[in-house]
Amino acid sequence: MGVSSAQFWSRYGNVPLQALAGTMEVSETDDDDVLFCAEDGGGVAGRGCHMDYLLAYAVAELLLSIHISLSNLLVLYVYLRKKDVRTVTNTYIFSLALTDFLAGCFGIPITIISVLTRRPQSFYGCLFVHLILCILCTISTFHMLAIAVDKYVTICCRDQLFRSRHSRAVFLIALSWVSGTLIATLPLFNFFGFAE
Structure with a gap:
């Protein structure tokens, strides 16, 4: 019992x-x-025990969200206000900070609300809500990969892929956003039949 x-x-x-x-x-x-x-x-x-865990989760996630948002907002502010920090390397950092800022401002709070309210109830609705954060985290990971690729090409290949680092940066950042979004949205296609 x-x-x-x-x-x-x-x-x-x-x-x-x-x-x-x-x-x-x-x-x-x-x-x-x-x-x-x-x-x-x-x-x-009673309800208190379950709610204690949910409250602890929500507070921890909310503090994390605030920290992520404010620290990345500071990076975005400095990049936009100071022309001397707008280097090619810092362009990657700017795009990465933008991704993380969006995760902190939108991805984490939407996930918190979804967990606390247990909404939406449908498979695809629930999946979509949680994919917002997943997409942003995947894009963030691809940004770090783009930084590593840029450094490798700069050191080892000496402009064989692109004539300028700036055009390579634009290409790799765009590739990070597109490929990160495509890969993170694969669960929406229900390849493994979890929706049933």
Whole structure:
């Protein structure tokens, strides 16, 4: 009749969510609005236990979002205001900071809202909400790859691919945005049948 602290009940469809490792005993209930979290079958601690975890998650993500947004906003501000820092290398950093700023301002808050409200309920709606952050993180990773490729070509190939570093930077940054977006949106095509 008890539920261990290793698992919580979702209020939507009574679907158990694994929060911690371990096993559990499950008790059925008629109450659609219950979120159980009890210690070793010793009773029901109520909604507070589940909400404590959600609140801790939301606060941690919100602090991370604020830090990411402000630090990258500072990078964007300096790049736009100071002409002497607009080098080719800093162009990569600017684009990377823009991606991370968007993740901090939009991706993380939208994900927090989705987790807290458990909305949207449809597979593709839920997937799309979480893909916003996934797309931005993938683009960010591709920016770091572009920086590494630029440094490699600059050191080893000496202008064999492009005549100027500036045109190479524009090409690699555009490639980062396009390829990152395409790769991160692959789950929308449901190749593995998870939507069923």
